[in-house]
Amino acid sequence: MNALIFITNRLSKIIGNICKILAYPFHMIFPKKRFAIPFYSKAKITTKKQSKIPRIIWQTNYSNRSTLPVYLNYLFNRLMSLSYEYRYVSTEERLEYIKNNTSDEIYNNYRLLNDGAAQADLWRLIVLYNEGGVYLDIDANFVWPLGCILKKDDPAVYIKIKNNTHYTNYFLATAPDNPDFAEAIALVVKNIQQRRTDIGVYGMTGPGVINEVLKGKNPITRSHRETCIQGSFTNEHFQYLDKPGSKWTHKKPSNLLKGKDHTEH
Template structure:
């Protein structure tokens, strides 16, 4: 029954999201310069009744907190689905400061590798892993949408939760991540990303996806027993927004437009 309700919720969210997108085209045509602001911090509105080993905080980042209507509606909907969670938005500038302070030790020198990245999405890939390794919590891409209240998804027994992306459930994604701090898999992912960046010229498969993105996560998790769910039951992408609205102020800013030779400063 719970699975059925989640799928119904998934379909309903996509329907509402499509309506938001349809309305947003004429809205931003008429209000071309109007933007909304995602707050840096939003305190939990409710006291949670559900225990969770994973810290109750949601982390997000983007190239700017000033956003279009669909992105803002998506943010508001996710807050509705996470009323018992704190919310933190981290800017591009704050990401770099965080990496400098917490990821420049002998442990993995991730900060110095981070400085070699020319792409914001690649930087966010590395930052999310370092941040979650240090602090724990839930990371979601700015275009990700929860399909069910997050406190009902993250059971007390979970020390981490991953979602499967492909239809055949053969691939993990990193647009949603939930973990306790000091997850050893995350440490391995960080080390592998740093290795890829420092040895970028010699990589057989380059680009954001293979260097810092889901390919690294899948390599580390291959053969490992972890808690996972299909994305349709947890979190989906593009329900309320699309590339046009996400990058209205940064045309062709999505990582898919970055040539593989330009991802890392060699």
């Protein structure tokens, strides 16, 4: 690992952990205090450099009204992506976007998903296929400036975890019309149609889909330690403070999909 990247990786974890520690007494004193993540933030630095991957960061969550650590995580990422515009998409906007920008088949199967994380999994594939850009989970943070991570001719960049053996979907970067994303969308829809709840969110809509699609291929990859990591600034407690117990890991597989007749109403 590049020495400077290693240092920023460590620093982000130290800063993030300090933020988490301080957030506990802060939210004890101010239990109702929330901070608004903007729905749109323009690029702070303009550049004439052209790149295949659009300079757009996409994020979503159940609410843009966030706790202090989640908001500080957002600010840190904006500092690391000054030449990128930022777009936050709400639960309702995800549904509307998919309704207006996909086929009836994709839209109706999306509506069967009964879990916010699973919905976000499919939405990120669709919006990146249509628009391109960079998707980042709300609890993830860059460890190096995004403009240095992505090269101008990169058609897509994926990161690997578990000693660089597995692809993840908490960071995805691509140009529009990426055929791998089209394949991933089709696989998610197939999993929903076959009601593959037995493989959980991870396999039905999440990283398992990316790993299946990229199997045997040789895409551009980076280690997460040199690119983007999770949990430095926030944790499940602060991310779901207003919806405790709602993280996808707590959902029973049998509850991941609505009844088959749901889309008829």
